[in-house]
Amino acid sequence: MKAIALSLLVASVALGCNDHDRPTVDDTTHHSHLVDPPAKAVRALPPHAIHADGVGPYKLGASLSELNDLLRSGPHLAQIDIPHVIRVSVLRAEDDAILIGGEPQGKATFVSVVGAEVARTESGAHVGVTRDELIRELGPPQIELDRARDPRLVAPASMPELRAVLDKDDRVIGLVVAPHAAAAAKESGDGCVRPALDGSDAAHGARFGACLSGSADVVTLDGDELSIRAQDDKPLASLPLHGATVVFAAPLRAPDGRDELYVVTRVDEPATRTWSLAGYRLDHARLVPVIEPKDVYQLTAANARWIGSELHDLDLYLELASGEGGIEVGGLLTTHVGTGLRDLLVLAPVQVPRVHRKSPSSDAGDAGIPDANPIAHDPTP
Numbered sequence: 480m481k482a483i484a485l486s487l488l489v490a491s492v493a494l495g496c497n498d499h500d501r502p503t504v505d506d507t508t509h510h511s512h513l514v515d516p517p518a519k520a521v522r523a524l525p526p527h528a529i530h531a532d533g534v535g536p537y538k539l540g541a542s543l544s545e546l547n548d549l550l551r552s553g554p555h556l557a558q559i560d561i562p563h564v565i566r567v568s569v570l571r572a573e574d575d576a577i578l579i580g581g582e583p584q585g586k587a588t589f590v591s592v593v594g595a596e597v598a599r600t601e602s603g604a605h606v607g608v609t610r611d612e613l614i615r616e617l618g619p620p621q622i623e624l625d626r627a628r629d630p631r632l633v634a635p636a637s638m639p640e641l642r643a644v645l646d647k648d649d650r651v652i653g654l655v656v657a658p659h660a661a662a663a664a665k666e667s668g669d670g671c672v673r674p675a676l677d678g679s680d681a682a683h684g685a686r687f688g689a690c691l692s693g694s695a696d697v698v699t700l701d702g703d704e705l706s707i708r709a710q711d712d713k714p715l716a717s718l719p720l721h722g723a724t725v726v727f728a729a730p731l732r733a734p735d736g737r738d739e740l741y742v743v744t745r746v747d748e749p750a751t752r753t754w755s756l757a758g759y760r761l762d763h764a765r766l767v768p769v770i771e772p773k774d775v776y777q778l779t780a781a782n783a784r785w786i787g788s789e790l791h792d793l794d795l796y797l798e799l800a801s802g803e804g805g806i807e808v809g810g811l812l813t814t815h816v817g818t819g820l821r822d823l824l825v826l827a828p829v830q831v832p833r834v835h836r837k838s839p840s841s842d843a844g845d846a847g848i849p850d851a852n853p854i855a856h857d858p859t860p
Contacts, residue, residue: 627729
């Protein structure tokens with residue numbers, strides 16, 4: 480009996496040792512289930528870097544569906560469609576501080592920044608800096624003879640893909656990155672060089688240099704009147720601009736190498752805001768129309784409600800580009816919230832043809848060409 484009991488005890492100890500030494504496969508498997516699988520991608524966090532090809536991970540040319548996958552869960556894509564003004568799909572990122580826009584179901588064509596801390600350039604420019612700080616950080620604005628823009632827009636020569644939107648206090652309230660077409664017209668050694676003017680009036684478009692007479696001129700916008708003088712201060716011509724708010728005036732180099740003078744005006748009515756363009760060429764002491772006053776964009780109270788805003792909170796910042804057939808008008812649409820922006824979107828471009836007329840100096844009389852009359856509101860869309 481003692482032998483049998485001793486055998487059972489040895490067997491029991493041996494079995495206990497085997498259980499202890501056996502690999503704990505079940506335990507290993509159990510613990511592996513407690514480890515989360517690795518994330519598919521690491522989400523970039525602000526502040527993002529603003530480059531010529533986009534803002535942080537939001538790149539121009541990427542599909543909107545791919546960019547949507549970078550965002551947190553939830554609905555992000557919205558369609559904004561205002562006939563003859565804008566038609567884009569928009570993604571809102573970083574708590575609505577960044578907007579990515581493009582063709583519906585297409586690729587990103589612009590990225591906008593409306594938040595102060597969400598993105599900045601390598602030199603430190605961001606929403607909230609002043610005009611002077613922007614120029615100090617990115618350099619002077621680019622000069623393109625065949626392009627002009629609202630003085631509230633600054634396009635640095637060091638980054639022509641960037642547009643900075645400024646408020647009435649000369650502070651940046653928005654930044655946009657979008658593809659930029661290279662300028663076609665450049666200053667030449669044997670051509671007229673526009674006078675370079677300094678000071679606040681020049682920065683805000685109240686005075687600027689031009690080559691309207693074939694030599695260097697200075698144009699001044701004083702209230703509702705434009706005056707053109709030679710550099711020796713000799714008066715050359717003037718143009719009254721009654722009946723509309725003058726948004727800005729600027730010279731554009733025409734294909735024949737001469738400057739033409741273009742004026743953007745706005746008419747505010749209770750339920751509409753209308754932006755118009757007119758163009759003139761100096762012929763002796765007369766400004767001859769090359770583009771009769773023409774409506775280019777119109778926003779209505781209904782349009783504003785479609786995008787959750789009010790008409791008085793909508794504004795346009797226009798850019799002009801001269802071509803063989805006429806002027807291309809484009810720019811940005813904004814919706815304001817307090818002192819900042821909620822929306823900053825790229826407009827659909829509009830083509831405005833030049834009027835082909837004989838010069839009054841080449842015909843007897845005035846050849847049916849009217850004098851430069853006050854700009855009238857043209858209701859033709």
